[in-house]
Each structure stands twice: as structure tokens, then as C-alpha cells.
Amino acid sequence: MISSLSPQLLIKPNTATTLSPIPHVQNQRFKLASHVCPSELLSIRKRPGSACAATTQHRRYLLFPAEEEEEEEREVKFTSDAPALAEGLQREPMPRHVAVIMDGNRRWAHLRGLPVRSGYEAGVKSLKTLVELCCKWGIRVLTVFAFSSDNWFRPEVEVEFLMSLLETGVKEETESFIRERIRISVIGDTSKLPKCLEELVINVVETTKNNTRFQLIVAVSYSGQYDLVQACQRIAMKVKDGLIEPNDVSESLIEQELETNCTEFPYPDLLIRTSGELRISNFMLWQLAYTELFFSQSLWPDFGEAEFLEALKSFQQRCRHYGK
Amino acid sequence: MQKVYSWACQIGNLGLWIIWLLIHFAVDLWYFALHIACAIESYLISSGILKRYKALDIDKLRYLAIVIESEEAYHIPAVIQLLQWLVDIGVKHVCLYDAEGILKKSKESILGKLNNATLFEEAGESNLLLDHKHITLEFASFPDGKEAVAKAANLLFMKYVKLGGSGKIQEEKIFTEAHMSEALRAVGCKGPEPDLLFVYGPVRCHLGFPAWRIRYTEIV
Numbered sequence: 001m002i003s004s005l006s007p008q009l010l011i012k013p014n015t016a017t018t019l020s021p022i023p024h025v026q027n028q029r030f031k032l033a034s035h036v037c038p039s040e041l042l043s044i045r046k047r048p049g050s051a052c053a054a055t056t057q058h059r060r061y062l063l064f065p066a067e068e069e070e071e072e073e074r075e076v077k078f079t080s081d082a083p084a085l086a087e088g089l090q091r092e093p094m095p096r097h098v099a100v101i102m103d104g105n106r107r108w109a110h111l112r113g114l115p116v117r118s119g120y121e122a123g124v125k126s127l128k129t130l131v132e133l134c135c136k137w138g139i140r141v142l143t144v145f146a147f148s149s150d151n152w153f154r155p156e157v158e159v160e161f162l163m164s165l166l167e168t169g170v171k172e173e174t175e176s177f178i179r180e181r182i183r184i185s186v187i188g189d190t191s192k193l194p195k196c197l198e199e200l201v202i203n204v205v206e207t208t209k210n211n212t213r214f215q216l217i218v219a220v221s222y223s224g225q226y227d228l229v230q231a232c233q234r235i236a237m238k239v240k241d242g243l244i245e246p247n248d249v250s251e252s253l254i255e256q257e258l259e260t261n262c263t264e265f266p267y268p269d270l271l272i273r274t275s276g277e278l279r280i281s282n283f284m285l286w287q288l289a290y291t292e293l294f295f296s297q298s299l300w301p302d303f304g305e306a307e308f309l310e311a312l313k314s315f316q317q318r319c320r321h322y323g324k
Numbered sequence: 325m326q327k328v329y330s331w332a333c334q335i336g337n338l339g340l341w342i343i344w345l346l347i348h349f350a351v352d353l354w355y356f357a358l359h360i361a362c363a364i365e366s367y368l369i370s371s372g373i374l375k376r377y378k379a380l381d382i383d384k385l386r387y388l389a390i391v392i393e394s395e396e397a398y399h400i401p402a403v404i405q406l407l408q409w410l411v412d413i414g415v416k417h418v419c420l421y422d423a424e425g426i427l428k429k430s431k432e433s434i435l436g437k438l439n440n441a442t443l444f445e446e447a448g449e450s451n452l453l454l455d456h457k458h459i460t461l462e463f464a465s466f467p468d469g470k471e472a473v474a475k476a477a478n479l480l481f482m483k484y485v486k487l488g489g490s491g492k493i494q495e496e497k498i499f500t501e502a503h504m505s506e507a508l509r510a511v512g513c514k515g516p517e518p519d520l521l522f523v524y525g526p527v528r529c530h531l532g533f534p535a536w537r538i539r540y541t542e543i544v
Contacts (some may be wrong), residue, residue, distance in 0.1 A: 025478055046544060097423065110417070174360065223539075224535065225501045225504070225536065225539065226501070227499055228473060228504065229499050229500060232480065232481075232504070235481070236480075236481060236498065236499060239481055239484070239485065240484075246478060246484075247482040249474060249477055249478050249481055250474055251470045251471060251473075253474075254470075254474060254477065271362070278540075278542045278543050279542055280538065280539075280543070280544065281539065281540060282540065283536035285536065285538070285539065286470065288529070288530070288535070289469070289470070289532040289533075289535065290527075290529050290531065290532070291529050292527070292529055293527050293530075294530055309331070318527065320397045
């Protein structure tokens, strides 16, 4: 039975595996039970794929789905550190770093006749869902474009609301970040933020800096051109201090000084932009050279598990050559 | 009784399965027909029989960039054909990019095969406005991206070091986005920000197209 498992499902030696196979059914899918600590026992159930051609036994399941769980169930226990994946998603290739431009909050609110703030509040819920999914599926870094340098030109009321939303979000979730071992990093020109928010950001970054399970990078008051310019400013200070010769400045030196160097994986493998817009809007310009771009039609508050799955499946079908 | 019930279930399942197959077939047929219609339309437009592009309003498209994956960039006749179509549509300024610089090396042959095509660097504004079928071409490759930013930064660093003795210079005044743009022009990266960027190849990334220039570029 174990030999018929997907080769991507790694089972450690001397471990036991729980399986619920259904024989003679094409397009078998194995689904790991989620929300279980790696050290606990996991039960894997095989379910027929939704698009598979039905066999005689599968046709029976259409009227009697409960029977598939009782019929010929063999149990082998196992423990595994492998993250639980959704149906149809392969273990490899999985992006290590996903970047998201969270666009469409205002349109979402407008379509529903709601105030703009409702759109942003709904957007926060989508972000929480996405963080949970990333943790569940083994994605190591998520960068979100929360507030662009250009957004400062929006109406003052809206900007103030966004700042207060950020402040509330950080305060409410700090404990959760610590508990879930999530590291928070913030990139962008934080000197433009209200003082209380700036201090809060410094505090949460410092408090979570040793967390290693997952990293959430929030881009606030950020732009790709700003990132490059501030990298040059930092190099200039090193030149002034005599640490570097002006002629020694190279691409790799610039890369080391970019704000995204706060992570082990500074280059996103996948960029998702919601709301159907086809631009990167001055986001991580230097870092996105070989990043796979996925433009989703969903507005950000509507971006959930199904939409994220679609983006990941699209990523897994692509052939990345990195320009070679 | 149980036998009858079992038979009824099997017939019911069979019926549902047949309905599912029919729906699946109908959807497949629909998409197949759409695909055929698109293929026929593309053929008619490519062969010049159907000139739907005449109704296109491309005034908004001031600068088009085309990123071609390196393997595809070797197909120069296909690139020339694409540029010919763009001339027919009325596109006036195009930047051709491939990471390895294959198109840059074939610059002369591409310009030679197209009528009324000039290099972007050599074209003057007065020439561009007179001729409707004129096109300017810019050729770019990977060194025009990150390497160019590093060169531009070096230019600013040299200026910074020269003026550093005065004690009045701050890094923020020398290194600004405007100064970086100016420095990029000084090192030869004079092209404007494209309005639209087409990517040809199996990938969906811009393969290192000069990042400074694609802040708000639509990518297709």
C-alpha cells in the first residue's frame, strides 16, 4: 500500500502511516489531516478526485458517500513533519517567499454600498487567512504591500484610518505572533508614520526577531525606488566612513543594503496582485526580476483559500529558468 | 427487496454519471468551438484580411516594451514579423528586451528589415511626429537593469565623495529618486517608463527588465 503513495509524501523510516484507501478508484488523492502538531499522529484519507472518471465502485459512492469511509479501511500510524497540503497542491515546487499586493479593498466596499473602512477591515481578515495558509503549507516568508509611498496622497481621513487600523492590528496580534512563532518585519520609510505606530512597530519587530517558524514582512510607506535609494544612502555612509571604496560599489553590495535583506529569502518566488490590475505599482522593483507574477481577478477581501490555491497551482505549473 | 433497491441505486448512479458526462462534453465542446473561433480570427488578422486593429485606439500607448525569453529571441524573423504588426497597428516606440542581449546583437539586421525604423537614441522628436508609419526601437538587455543602477549609483557616489569635504552634504540630498533617474540617463539608460510590457516565453516574469522603469507599467 505504501508503494502506491504519491512519491512526494515522505515517510520517515520506522514510522507508521494511517491510510484509508479506496481500491479501484482512479485519480486517487491523499489528504493529510490539518491543524495537527507534527509530533501527533496524522490520519491520511484517500478520496476520489472530483474530476476523475467514475468506476463501478465510485458510482456507488455518489449515492452513499459514507460507505467510502467504512469500506476496506486499513490503519497504519505515522508521525511526520510534512506540512498538510490542500488537494491538488504538490509539495514541490512550493514558493518559499510569496509577495502580495493587496488591492481592491475600496472597490469591494463600494460594490457593497459600504464605507471604505469596511473594505479595509475585511482586507485584514483576508490577510489573517493568508498567514494561516502560508504557515499550514510550509511557505516561509510572506511580504504584503500594506501602504505605498504614493498612498500618503490619499484623503487624510482615509490615511488616518489606515494608520489606526495598522496600530490596532499590531497591538491585537502581537501575542498571537509570539505564540505562533511568527517573525514580523516592517520595510519602508517608517519615519513618516505616527510616532506611536512607529514605536509599536519597533517593539513588535524586536519582540519577534528570534521567531523562526514563519516571517511576515509588512511593507508600509514603501516603494521600490525608495528601497534602492535608501540602499545607496546606507552605502554612501559606509563610503564616508572609509569602509568601502566608491569603485567597489556593485549590484551585490546594493542587494545587501536593500530593506528586504531582513529575511533569509529576500527574492519572492511568487507575486500575487489582486483586483485584476496588471501592474507592480513600484513594489520591490529590484527583487522581482525572476519572480513569477500572478494577477488575480478577485478583490483582496474576497481572496481566500481557493484563490490562493489557484495561484500556487499556477506557480507549480510554470517552468522557471531564471533567464537562462 | 434489497436487490431491487440495489438495482435502483445502481441505475440512479449510472444516470447521474451519464448526465455528468454530457455536461462535461457540452462544456468541452463550447471551449473547443471558442478556441477554433479565436484561431480563425487570429489567422484572418495575421494575414491582413480582417483589419480589426484599425478600430484600436492606441493613443494611450506611448511606449511599448517587449520582453522575449532568450531561446525565443533567436527567432529573429518572428521578432521582425511582430514589429511589422506593431507598425501596422500604429505603435510608435518599442523597447525590445531579452536578458542575454541576443536582440541587441541582431540590431542591425532588425533595423535593416523594417522600413522607417530608427534607434530610439538617434530619433529626434520632430521626425517622429511627421511619419505615421515610423517606429523607434530601443534594445535592452540584463546589464541595462541592475548593472546600470549600480553604475548610476557609482556616479552619485563619486559626486558625493567630491563634495563630501564641505561638511554640508548629507546623503539624503545626493541620493534621491530624481538624482538616480538623472544618473541613469547619464550612464545611457535614457528610455522612458513603458506604458505596457508584453512578455513572450514560458515564464511570467519580466526577466530583469530595467526595474527602475516599470513602476506603473501594465504587464501582460
